[in-house]
Amino acid sequence: MSTTIQDKKNVVILFAGDSGDGIQLTGSQFTSTSALVGNDISTFPNFPAEIRAPQGTLAGVSGFQLHFGSVNVYTAGDVCDVLVVMNAAGLKANLKTLKKGGIIIANTDGFDPKNLLLAKFPKDVNPLTDGSLNEYELKTIDVTKLTKTCLEGSGLGTKEIDRCKNMFVLGFVYWMYNRNIDFSIDYIKETFKKKPEIADANIKVLKAGYSYGDTTETFMNRYVVKAAPMAKGTYRSITGNQAAALGLIAAGDKSKLKLFYATYPITPASDILHELSKHKNFGVGTFQAEDEIAAVTAAIGASFGGSLGVTASSGPGIALKGEAIGLATMLELPLVIVNVQRGGPSTGLPTKTEQADLLQALFGRNSECPVPVIAAQSPSDCFDAVYEACLIAVQHMTPIFFLSDGYIANGSEPWKFPKAKDLKDIHVKFTTEKNSENTFLPYKRDEKLSRPWALPGTKGLQHRIGGLEKEHETGNISYDPDNHEFMVRLRAQKVEKIADYIPEQKIEQGNGKGKVLVLGWGSTFGSIKTAVKELIDEGHDVSQAHIRYLNPLPKNLGTILRNYEKVLIPEMNMGQLLMLIRSKYLVDAIGLNKIKGMPFTAAEIKNRVIQLSKS
Amino acid sequence: MDTLLDKPLTAKDFTTDQDVRWCPGCGDYSILKQVQSVLPEIGLKREEIVFVSGIGCSSRFPYYMETYGMHSIHGRATAVASGLKAVRPDLSVWIVTGDGDALSIGGNHLIHLLRRNFDVNILLFNNEIYGLTKGQYSPTSPIGKVAKSTPYGSLDHPFNPLALCLGADATFVARSMDRDPKHLRELILRTHKHKGTSLLEIYQNCNVFNDGAFEVFTEKSSKKNETIFVEQSKPLLFGDNNEKGIKLDGFTPIVVNVNEANVSANDLWIHDEKDRVKAEMLVRFFNDATADNHLPRPFGVFYEEERNTYEEDFNQQIENTIQQKGKGNLDDLLRGKNTWEIN
Ligand SMILES: Cc1ncc(C[n+]2csc(CCOP(=O)(O)OP(=O)(O)O)c2C)c(N)n1
Ligand code: SF4
Numbered sequence: 001m002s003t004t005i006q007d008k009k010n011v012v013i014l015f016a017g018d019s020g021d022g023i024q025l026t027g028s029q030f031t032s033t034s035a036l037v038g039n040d041i042s043t044f045p046n047f048p049a050e051i052r053a054p055q056g057t058l059a060g061v062s063g064f065q066l067h068f069g070s071v072n073v074y075t076a077g078d079v080c081d082v083l084v085v086m087n088a089a090g091l092k093a094n095l096k097t098l099k100k101g102g103i104i105i106a107n108t109d110g111f112d113p114k115n116l117l118l119a120k121f122p123k124d125v126n127p128l129t130d131g132s133l134n135e136y137e138l139k140t141i142d143v144t145k146l147t148k149t150c151l152e153g154s155g156l157g158t159k160e161i162d163r164c165k166n167m168f169v170l171g172f173v174y175w176m177y178n179r180n181i182d183f184s185i186d187y188i189k190e191t192f193k194k195k196p197e198i199a200d201a202n203i204k205v206l207k208a209g210y211s212y213g214d215t216t217e218t219f220m221n222r223y224v225v226k227a228a229p230m231a232k233g234t235y236r237s238i239t240g241n242q243a244a245a246l247g248l249i250a251a252g253d254k255s256k257l258k259l260f261y262a263t264y265p266i267t268p269a270s271d272i273l274h275e276l277s278k279h280k281n282f283g284v285g286t287f288q289a290e291d292e293i294a295a296v297t298a299a300i301g302a303s304f305g306g307s308l309g310v311t312a313s314s315g316p317g318i319a320l321k322g323e324a325i326g327l328a329t330m331l332e333l334p335l336v337i338v339n340v341q342r343g344g345p346s347t348g349l350p351t352k353t354e355q356a357d358l359l360q361a362l363f364g365r366n367s368e369c370p371v372p373v374i375a376a377q378s379p380s381d382c383f384d385a386v387y388e389a390c391l392i393a394v395q396h397m398t399p400i401f402f403l404s405d406g407y408i409a410n411g412s413e414p415w416k417f418p419k420a421k422d423l424k425d426i427h428v429k430f431t432t433e434k435n436s437e438n439t440f441l442p443y444k445r446d447e448k449l450s451r452p453w454a455l456p457g458t459k460g461l462q463h464r465i466g467g468l469e470k471e472h473e474t475g476n477i478s479y480d481p482d483n484h485e486f487m488v489r490l491r492a493q494k495v496e497k498i499a500d501y502i503p504e505q506k507i508e509q510g511n512g513k514g515k516v517l518v519l520g521w522g523s524t525f526g527s528i529k530t531a532v533k534e535l536i537d538e539g540h541d542v543s544q545a546h547i548r549y550l551n552p553l554p555k556n557l558g559t560i561l562r563n564y565e566k567v568l569i570p571e572m573n574m575g576q577l578l579m580l581i582r583s584k585y586l587v588d589a590i591g592l593n594k595i596k597g598m599p600f601t602a603a604e605i606k607n608r609v610i611q612l613s614k615s
Numbered sequence: 616m617d618t619l620l621d622k623p624l625t626a627k628d629f630t631t632d633q634d635v636r637w638c639p640g641c642g643d644y645s646i647l648k649q650v651q652s653v654l655p656e657i658g659l660k661r662e663e664i665v666f667v668s669g670i671g672c673s674s675r676f677p678y679y680m681e682t683y684g685m686h687s688i689h690g691r692a693t694a695v696a697s698g699l700k701a702v703r704p705d706l707s708v709w710i711v712t713g714d715g716d717a718l719s720i721g722g723n724h725l726i727h728l729l730r731r732n733f734d735v736n737i738l739l740f741n742n743e744i745y746g747l748t749k750g751q752y753s754p755t756s757p758i759g760k761v762a763k764s765t766p767y768g769s770l771d772h773p774f775n776p777l778a779l780c781l782g783a784d785a786t787f788v789a790r791s792m793d794r795d796p797k798h799l800r801e802l803i804l805r806t807h808k809h810k811g812t813s814l815l816e817i818y819q820n821c822n823v824f825n826d827g828a829f830e831v832f833t834e835k836s837s838k839k840n841e842t843i844f845v846e847q848s849k850p851l852l853f854g855d856n857n858e859k860g861i862k863l864d865g866f867t868p869i870v871v872n873v874n875e876a877n878v879s880a881n882d883l884w885i886h887d888e889k890d891r892v893k894a895e896m897l898v899r900f901f902n903d904a905t906a907d908n909h910l911p912r913p914f915g916v917f918y919e920e921e922r923n924t925y926e927e928d929f930n931q932q933i934e935n936t937i938q939q940k941g942k943g944n945l946d947d948l949l950r951g952k953n954t955w956e957i958n
Contacts, residue, residue, distance in 0.1 A: 032953060035955060036953070036955045037955075038955065038957055183953075227957070230957045231957065232957055232958060233956075233957060234950070234954050234955070234956055234957075235954060235955050235956075235957060236950065236951045236953060236954045236955075237953070238951075246948060246949060249943070249945070249948060250945060250948075250949070253943075253945045258702055260698060260701065260702050262698060279943060279948065280932060280933045280936035280937075281933075281936045281937045281939075281940040281941065281942060281943040282942075282943035282945075282948070283933055283937070283943075284933070285701060285702065285929060285930075285933065287697075287698070287701060287929075289694065289697075289727075290723055290724065290727040291723060293691060293694065293724075294691070294694035294697070294723070294724050294727065297687065297688070297691040297694040297695045297698065298694050298695065298697050298698030298701070299698055300687075300695055300698065301667070301685075301694070301695035301696060301697065301698030301699035301700075301701075302698040302699060302701065302702045303698075304665075304685060304695075304699055305698070305699045305702045305703035305706070306702070306703070307702040309698065323688055324688060324691065327687060327688050331685070417949040417950060417951075418949065419946060419949075420945040420946045420949065456662065456663075456664075456665045456683035456699075456703065456706050457662055457663060457683075457703070457705065457706060458662055459660070459662045460662070461662070462661055462662055462681055462682055462683050462684075463683065463684075464631075464666075464677050464678050464680075464683070464684035464685070464686065465684070465685055465686070466677070466678075466684075466685060466686025466687065467670075467686065467687065467688055468686065476633065477633075477678065
């Protein structure tokens with residue numbers, strides 16, 4: 001065999017085809033297998049908005065992008081090295097992300113006249129044969145036919161045979177990257193435990209795809225991507241939504257509070273509900289409410305009763321919850337509000353990502369209604385960030401926002417998961433005694449300025465809380481002008497005080513001062529990290545800081561900002577953090593804004609920093 | 616009682632130090648008084664009781680009850696109570712709400728609470744007007760109601776609250792009035808006793824913005840002829856001397872005079888709280904009291920049914936899962952199914 005095997009540092013591969021082609025499964029199988037050999041990994045699944053968009057059309061293209069490396073990777077990759085397409089639409093929609101000279105693996109059957117037409121190629125034009133792909137390395141395989149041949153005599157119907165196509169492709173890609181196929185074989189056996197004939201067929205086709213690589217000599221190159229230099233330990237792969245669910249369960253477990261998760265389904269937040277509802281044996285209560293308002297108010301009711309009340313949604317649902325979040329601010333009860341952001345406004349782009357709602361989280365309610373905000377920066381970080389949100393909620397008696405977004409919610413990465421015993425303690429103490437001479441003052445404050453949590457059922461501590469302005473300490477209704485101003489300021493101070501309990505802002509990369517600081521929050525972390533790392537390697541004077549605590553902001557942030565000549569804030573919105581930073585610190589920060597429902601590429605950030613350094 | 620030394624509680628023990636702020640003469644006072652005097656009889660401790668309300672005049676109620684309480688936001692008391700009851704089945708949860716609060720802004724949560732059948736008690740103060748916002752018509756105001764927002768009369772067809780609740784598969788549906796303390800007391804007791812969501816509609820006079828809305832039912836001169844107080848296993852009788860009865864003519868209820876020769880006591884409609892079909896007819900006795908041949912307005916418990924409560928099933932499911940899978944181990948969960956080692 002004349003095939004050579006080359007070492008590769010990192011590879012970006014994009015699987016694309018109809019949503020019915022099993023693209024997500026193919027991608028996630030390849031991901032898991034790569035993770036098992038120790039590659040660092042970042043993935044980006046990209047779904048069509050419609051569940052079953054018309055077959056073969058551009059609107060129906062489903063994609064799964066995977067970046068794996070023997071080096072650390074922080075994003076799913078700017079451009080692809082390999083594009084695997086099951087049909088013409090998959091090619092058309094994604095060719096622009098393939099780098100020049102990149103490899104295309106195409107299923108020829110998906111390029112028949114009908115598919116070409118649906119993908120809106122001009123009549124009689126077939127990109128596989130007209131030379132338009134000459135600057136790429138094109139490998140065509142009639143996957144459909146080969147799968148059929150492989151399963152001849154299996155007794156399976158055409159439809160069932162057709163469903164095995166993706167296994168052929170997966171097998172072939174395994175061969176290309178010299179992977180072991182055992183993990184996927186086990187997976188297939190487990191998935192089709194009850195249908196052995198389907199399991200057999202899938203395994204047969206997977207193997208056929210692998211041997212196809214061996215037996216056809218047209219394709220010369222194979223690659224290996226060795227293990228990445230990752231910290232020692234045990235890893236698993238995790239998506240942001242899974243991590244958020246586990247973080248909530250862990251917080252419930254460590255605080256010994258019952259987790260009560262009330263929500264109304266919405267993309268891209270629903271998967272947290274799906275995950276949590278599987279784990280009732282942790283005492284987790286999940287409540288699919290009739291709407292978002294019911295969800296948040298039920299969570300408030302549960303918190304009043306002594307549970308860890310959590311509600312989740314995406315932008316449109318958060319808009320509905322606004323009034324109740326104001327109530328929770330007045331009640332001063334713990335409440336965690338999860339917002340897995342998506343493109344907006346209104347229904348917007350349900351399946352696409354955007355850092356849409358930072359200002360909504362901070363200000364999207366009537367009057368002076370301060371709520372702490374914490375944002376995750378990567379899929380696995382959703383675990384830590386939501387855990388931290390729960391901790392702050394119960395220790396400071398406050399509603400709090402946890403922000404994630406569609407990119408990190410669905411994306412995955414290796415996670416060196418913690419041991420339960422190493423998680424921070426979440427100490428909760430319910431008040432059981434009167435806190436003043438012979439009376440109970442429900443709004444008397446401790447050193448954190450937070451009030452006592454006294455549960456119904458506790459003798460002698462009967463009290464009434466509500467949304468009307470409260471008299472200081474007694475909590476009685478008060479319309480006194482001075483008291484109102486006092487209380488408004490007090491609630492603001494209480495949230496501001498959290499800054500005493502959170503870590504200072506750190507510099508992620510670069511020096512503590514210099515020419516350019518790239519400042520970000522949330523899911524842009526990976527792109528910024530990659531860009532800044534490359535820039536530093538290339539000798540530029542640039543640093544990175546990434547904000548996790550968006551309200552209150554870390555105390556030292558202002559000092560950090562003043563240590564740089566220029567501050568660049570890349571955001572997937574019109575400049576929401578930018579607005580805050582400029583107004584709060586009077587720093588002339590510059591925005592880099594992308595609002596395309598797609599994450600930044602590292603190159604986009606790099607280019608802007610280079611421009612800035614020159615000016 | 617906590618210890619043998621604890622004295623039995625009285626209505627006073629359920630009174631807070633807060634000034635009651637309803638308009639003088641408001642029907643809410645009478646309801647508050649009955650609730651405060653019934654609770655000691657029920658035998659619950661004060662700390663075991665929670666009053667949850669929305670927004671409206673009636674929703675100020677929790678501030679006046681020496682129990683736990685939450686004055687939430689407009690329309691959402693039902694949802695707050697759902698979350699509370701789900702995690703704290705041990706508490707006695709009462710919802711106080713108005714016709715606007717429960718049926719307009721909170722209509723959605725009300726029907727969902729009823730179908731789920733949380734074991735909570737709803738006191739729906741119906742005054743057929745928005746009191747707190749100073750006199751706009753409400754979802755229970757009759758067509759043509761002249762109010763602040765409808766100087767030419769309202770156009771909306773009103774809700775029949777109890778028919779709505781039965782439509783949502785409520786397991787306990789009843790009606791009483793502020794002006795009949797004895798009946799109100801009894802019905803509050805029944806409301807408490809029912810396991811599952813109990814909905815008690817209380818006709819409440821708003822003497823400032825809708826005075827006399829229920830006059831025909833509450834005034835001595837008309838009460839006997841315009842109302843019918845239903846009791847389990849008793850015939851439907853009303854009138855000055857109980858001389859009138861209700862009889863079913865096929866599926867049509869008609870008023871008959873029991874003293875007439877051709878009417879036998881056996882022909883009368885016997886009230887059965889378990890009979891859903893009849894309950895649905897009873898709550899449809901809803902005609903305008905000025906209409907010809909109208910039926911009297913019924914009061915009492917119209918329907919009661921036993922059904923699993925949501926919080927039982929909710930917590931049972933958690934228990935069952937623990938039984939089946941064993942109590943969750945956090946380390947196993949964090950580890951998941953597929954791991955790999957980096958050395
Ligand atoms: C979100 C919201 N919308 C509107 C209001 C204003 N509002 C307060 S109470 C009320 C109606 C109250 O009527 P009802 O529920 O019948 O109670 P009542 O005052 O008659 O007891 C309205 C419209 C509010 N508080 N919140
Ligand atoms: S406005 Fe009407 S309902 Fe409200 S307190 Fe006054 S009388 Fe009662």
